[in-house]
Amino acid sequence: xxxxxxxxxxxxxxxxxxxxxxxxxxxxxxxxxxxxxxxxxxxxxxxxxxxxxxxxxxxxxxxxxxxxxxxxxxxxxxxxxxxxxxxxxxxxxxxxxxxxxxxxxxxxxxxxxxxxxxxxxxxxxxxxxxxxxxxxxxxxxxxxxxxxxxxxxxxxxxxxxxxxxxxxxxxxxxxxxxxxxxxxxxxxxxxxxxxxxxxxxxxxxxxxxxxxxxxxxxxxxxxxxxxxxxxxxxxxxxxxxxxxxxxxxxxxxxxxxxxxxxxxxxxxxxxxxxxxxxxx
Amino acid sequence: xxxxxxxxxxxxxxxxxxxxxxxxxxxxxxxxxxxxxxxxxxxxxxxxxxxxxxxxxxxxxxxxxxxxxxxxxxxxxxxxxxxxxxxxxxxxxxxxxxxxxxxxxxxxxxxxxxxxxxxxxxxxxxxxxxxxxxxxxxxxxxxxxxxxxxxxxxxxxxxxxxxxxxxxxxxxxxxxxxxxxxxxxxxxxxxxxxxxxxxxxxxxxxxxxxxxxxxxxxxxxxxxxxxxxxxxxxxxxxxxxxxxxxxxxxxxxxxxxxxxxxxxxxxxxxxxxxxxxxxxxxxxxxxxxxxxxxxxxxxxxxxxxxxxxxxxxxxx
Numbered sequence: 001x002x003x004x005x006x007x008x009x010x011x012x013x014x015x016x017x018x019x020x021x022x023x024x025x026x027x028x029x030x031x032x033x034x035x036x037x038x039x040x041x042x043x044x045x046x047x048x049x050x051x052x053x054x055x056x057x058x059x060x061x062x063x064x065x066x067x068x069x070x071x072x073x074x075x076x077x078x079x080x081x082x083x084x085x086x087x088x089x090x091x092x093x094x095x096x097x098x099x100x101x102x103x104x105x106x107x108x109x110x111x112x113x114x115x116x117x118x119x120x121x122x123x124x125x126x127x128x129x130x131x132x133x134x135x136x137x138x139x140x141x142x143x144x145x146x147x148x149x150x151x152x153x154x155x156x157x158x159x160x161x162x163x164x165x166x167x168x169x170x171x172x173x174x175x176x177x178x179x180x181x182x183x184x185x186x187x188x189x190x191x192x193x194x195x196x197x198x199x200x201x202x203x204x205x206x207x208x209x210x211x212x213x214x215x216x217x218x219x220x221x222x223x224x225x226x227x228x229x230x231x232x233x234x235x236x237x238x239x240x241x242x243x244x245x246x247x248x249x250x251x252x253x254x255x256x257x258x259x260x261x262x263x264x265x266x267x268x269x270x271x272x273x274x275x276x277x278x279x280x
Numbered sequence: 281x282x283x284x285x286x287x288x289x290x291x292x293x294x295x296x297x298x299x300x301x302x303x304x305x306x307x308x309x310x311x312x313x314x315x316x317x318x319x320x321x322x323x324x325x326x327x328x329x330x331x332x333x334x335x336x337x338x339x340x341x342x343x344x345x346x347x348x349x350x351x352x353x354x355x356x357x358x359x360x361x362x363x364x365x366x367x368x369x370x371x372x373x374x375x376x377x378x379x380x381x382x383x384x385x386x387x388x389x390x391x392x393x394x395x396x397x398x399x400x401x402x403x404x405x406x407x408x409x410x411x412x413x414x415x416x417x418x419x420x421x422x423x424x425x426x427x428x429x430x431x432x433x434x435x436x437x438x439x440x441x442x443x444x445x446x447x448x449x450x451x452x453x454x455x456x457x458x459x460x461x462x463x464x465x466x467x468x469x470x471x472x473x474x475x476x477x478x479x480x481x482x483x484x485x486x487x488x489x490x491x492x493x494x495x496x497x498x499x500x501x502x503x504x505x506x507x508x509x510x511x512x513x514x515x516x517x518x519x520x521x522x523x524x525x526x527x528x529x530x531x532x533x534x535x536x537x538x539x540x541x542x543x544x545x546x547x548x549x550x551x552x553x554x555x556x557x558x559x560x561x562x563x564x565x566x567x568x569x570x571x572x573x574x575x576x577x578x579x580x581x582x583x584x585x586x587x588x589x590x591x592x593x594x595x596x
Contacts, residue, residue, distance in 0.1 A: 117287030
């Protein structure tokens with residue numbers, strides 16, 4: 001019975017999407033928005049039906065409605081965790097890490113020897129499982145948000161460095177020669193030509209770093225934290241089999257991550273409107 | 281060649297030099313305590329007073345005893361050679377000379393990094409194969425079905441901005457409670473982490489042939505499957521390998537994080553164990569072992585990539 005119901009819902013949702021995708025209006029903004037939303041709602045509905053129909057225990061998979069109830073009834077706890085992990089840990093680490101990476105990149109770019117030496121090392125480090133430094137940094141900086149910020153700094157530094165250095169080299173000889181004929185100093189060339197030209201690359205790094213920052217802050221809390229924070233709540237709620245709370249935290253993390261990414265992407269659109277990738 | 285090696289070596293040497301220097305202020309408390317126990321004169325003369333004094337003040341007051349900074353047990357920052365010794369002890373020495381090592385007992389010692397690395401590697405590789413396989417399949421579906429493209433692709437992109445690792449403890453515990461344990465739960469996390477990068481990269485790759493090329497195939501009256509096997513798939517290979525490299529690094533992170541909640545071996549368990557008992561050189565050794573593992577895995581994919589592209593005649 002449940003299975004038939006699931007099939008009906010799936011067929012309805014998917015059929016609707018097929019209809020929209022094949023219709024004439026498939027390229028409009030409304031269709032582009034509606035289709036993924038319908039898909040998401042269908043998946044949620046099937047999830048709910050399956051959990052209810054087969055009477056799946058809440059310690060294995062809570063229903064979306066149960067997660068929503070937890071989400072709305074424990075907003076103060078969730079907000080406290082959000083402040084601890086995101087605003088204090090991830091955001092401060094993100095700002096410190098990205099800012100120092102940009103400064104380092106300008107220095108690296110100034111000296112060719114450093115660039116040839118540091119860039120391969122940076123590329124190498126960017127591919128390593130840096131989350132592994134979390135236990136060490138928690139030991140050094142204590143359980144509070146400072147250690148989480150430190151993990152985030154280490155995680156975002158190298159991707160940001162590599163991208164910024166690549167961006168600073170993205171000016172043509174013509175452009176640099178023009179600056180020289182104007183008699184521009186190094187600083188003027190840097191601020192008026194090369195940093196603006198590097199912006200698309202820098203934003204690429206900044207966008208990669210948003211996800212890394214959240215991952216770093218949450219995983220670092222698995223290694224020790226005060227009694228609040230998203231990572232702490234997830235690991236303790238898993239221990240208490242309060243999976244609805246875990247899902248609620250994951251929803252908060254997902255929303256925070258997407259909004260953070262969206263914010264950076266919006267700033268990018270405003271600042272690099274001249275770049276071909278932003279043209280409509 | 282020489283132009284590349286010299287700067288890299290200089291930077292690496294500078295990092296090590298900085299590390300050795302950093303050991304002095306980081307370990308000053310432990311160094312002085314050890315020196316005091318050995319009978320040296322230390323100012324201030326007990327640990328409680330020293331806790332009140334800043335690191336640099338302590339260093340200036342006790343210049344003679346600082347030589348011990350690089351040989352402290354359970355140092356806050358173990359010196360590089362201490363980490364190297366720990367790495368050697370927990371790999372070669374443990375297996376060859378240890379009572380539980382492979383030479384004397386016939387099976388890998390559960391105290392050696394080779395054993396723990398093997399546990400992590402198994403989960404990483406299984407997860408990576410599942411994740412990238414499913415990713416490629418989904419990408420093929422997305423490219424060929426407009427409905428799938430419109431409904432799934434936005435979610436695949438959004439999911440990259442979500443800290444998926446947060447799901448790891450829950451996946452482990454839930455799978456454990458329905459009777460699945462061992463390698464599979466970690467492989468599921470690894471698969472999940474490598475899945476989305478591969479989907480996004482592969483879709484980009486399968487769409488990379490330009491209009492001229494697809495038009496040419498249309499003038500040949502090529503079927504959809506011909507277009508796929510002869511044009512889309514070959515031109516997606518460089519994109520595929522780029523995302524496979526990202527994917528395998530993510531898989532390793534997933535396997536390590538997946539080992540945190542259940543302490544049944546693996547590099548993640550080794551790191552958490554080290555942090556519980558203050559065995560810093562154990563954490564550092566596990567970290568370097570994981571780094572080497574990541575580097576080797578990425579290098580293997582890079583090697584396959586170079587071979588494949590060479591045989592396909594692509595200029596790199």
